[in-house]
Amino acid sequence: MQAAVIQRQYDDVISSQYDRDPQNTTGRTLDRAISHLQDEGLLDSLLPALRVLDVGMGTGMFLQKLREISPRPLEPSGLDISAQMASIARQKLPDLSVAIDDGANLHRHFHGEQFDLLATHFVTGFVPMKDLAPKIMDKLVPGGCWSFVGGTSTGYPELQRRAQHPLLKLLYGGHGPSLGGMICPENQEEVAGILTDAGFEISRLETFQPRLEFPDFDAFIEYGYHGGWLTPFIEEIGLHRARRWQRSLLNRLVFPVTDHHSIVLAVARRPR
Ligand SMILES: C[S@@+](CC[C@H](N)C(=O)[O-])C[C@H]1O[C@@H](n2cnc3c(N)ncnc32)[C@H](O)[C@@H]1O
Numbered sequence: 001m002q003a004a005v006i007q008r009q010y011d012d013v014i015s016s017q018y019d020r021d022p023q024n025t026t027g028r029t030l031d032r033a034i035s036h037l038q039d040e041g042l043l044d045s046l047l048p049a050l051r052v053l054d055v056g057m058g059t060g061m062f063l064q065k066l067r068e069i070s071p072r073p074l075e076p077s078g079l080d081i082s083a084q085m086a087s088i089a090r091q092k093l094p095d096l097s098v099a100i101d102d103g104a105n106l107h108r109h110f111h112g113e114q115f116d117l118l119a120t121h122f123v124t125g126f127v128p129m130k131d132l133a134p135k136i137m138d139k140l141v142p143g144g145c146w147s148f149v150g151g152t153s154t155g156y157p158e159l160q161r162r163a164q165h166p167l168l169k170l171l172y173g174g175h176g177p178s179l180g181g182m183i184c185p186e187n188q189e190e191v192a193g194i195l196t197d198a199g200f201e202i203s204r205l206e207t208f209q210p211r212l213e214f215p216d217f218d219a220f221i222e223y224g225y226h227g228g229w230l231t232p233f234i235e236e237i238g239l240h241r242a243r244r245w246q247r248s249l250l251n252r253l254v255f256p257v258t259d260h261h262s263i264v265l266a267v268a269r270r271p272r
Contacts, residue, residue, distance in 0.1 A: 003081060003102050006126055009231045010058075010082035017226040018059050018085065022219075025210050025229070029263055030062050030121065033149050034069055036204045036267050042117060042145060045071035053077040053115045053139060055103050055132070056123030060089030060096065067093070079109055081126075103127035106135040114141045121149040125184055129191070133198035140270040146200060148266040151229075152207070153186050155261040159214075162254045171246070172237050191264045200268035207264050214257040217242070217250045229261075 021027050037043060042050065043066075050072050054063055057078030067074050077097040080086045086098050099109040103120075104127050118136045120129075129150070136146050162168075185191050188207045195202055214220045224230035225240045234240050242250065 003104075003126070006232065007081045009235065010080075010228070011084040013226065014228040014231060015059070015082060015084035015088060018228060019061065019088070020227070021061075022223040022227045023210070023212055025212070025223075025261060026061060026122070027065075028210055029149055029208060029265065030065055032206075032208055033062070033119075033121065033147050033265050034066055036265060037066075037117070037145065037147060038069075040145060040203055040267055043070040043072045047072050049073040049075045050117060051075045051077075051113070051115045052117040052119065053079070053110060053113075054119040054121070055079050055106060055136075056081075056120060056126070057089055057096075058082075058085045058122075060092045062119055062121055063089070063096070064092045077110060077113075077115070079103060079106060104131060106132065107138065110139065113139070114144070115139055116141055116144050117147060118144070119147040119149075121147070122151060124148075124150040129185060129194050130198075133194060133200070137198060137200070137270055142270055143272045144270050145203070146195075146266075146268045146270075148191065148195070148264070148268065150185060150191065150264055152188075152262045152264055153184055155263070156212075156259050158257050158259040159220075159254075162257065165253050167249070167253060171249075185264070187262075188264050191266055195266060195268045199271065201271055202266060202268050204265070204267040206266075207262060209260045209262050212257075212259045212261060214255055214259065216255045217247050220255065220257070 057080055063076045076093050078089060079099040081102050083100050086100055090096055103123060118140055188205060192202060192205055225234045
């Protein structure tokens with residue numbers, strides 16, 4: 001998926017809705033990530049200010065939560081491809097140091113600065129984790145932490161199964177709608193492999209499977225399209241423009257759906 005398309009979707013479709021966080025999936029996951037960092041002793045009040053860089057910080061949800069909970073003061077920085085997402089983050093965190101760019105260009109920003117904590121949360125579907133890993137290593141102080149959070153392609157098993165219905169395949173041009181390639185990495189093992197290959201020491205690793213309820217097509221669009229979880233996929237097959245008869249067909253064939261996402265959370269350290 002082209003970075004320019006993703007940028008437009010975040011600027012024009014998602015940014016105004018993002019903080020509604022349908023089903024609290026982002027909020028619940030970020031709370032878990034923060035509790036891992038607490039367990040790692042990163043938020044100890046006796047330590048000097050925590051220099052944190054959030055790559056793909058979006059509306060600043062993580063940094064705001066971290067600031068609210070941390071007895072350790074925060075020096076927040078963030079990089080994002082979407083100026084609209086970043087402007088919401090700036091309102092929440094007036095002292096946020098911001099760069100607007102593709103995460104692939106991380107090495108071109110924050111020259112000469114090093115951080116105690118680097119975060120990449122729900123961005124590795126857009127910027128491959130393998131490309132980010134060495135750039136993140138460079139920006140961390142020895143002993144510094146990478147907080148990784150990423151949806152995996154094993155998420156939404158029930159939606160993926162129902163998308164294979166023969167009528168849906170007919171409706172969407174002979175091939176069933178597929179989430180393949182949109183969400184990555186594949187699983188916890190792949191994340192662990194990339195972290196270890198890049199020289200990180202893994203301190204925490206878990207897969208979180210938040211339950212999701214889609215009572216009908218509209219609830220799915222609120223979550224998947226406006227909420228940002230599946231916007232590229234939905235736009236590609238034109239689901240967001242479904243007509244009334246298509247919506248009622250989908251409500252008969254697919255919904256309601258009870259499903260879950262599958263999200264890997266890791267804390268990895270740069271060796272001292
Ligand atoms: C799903 S949101 C996650 C936001 C935030 N990390 C959070 O957990 O709430 C993905 C964010 O990544 C940004 N993004 C997408 N592609 C990017 C890229 N190539 N480089 C930098 N940021 C990107 C989007 O603009 C958006 O703000």
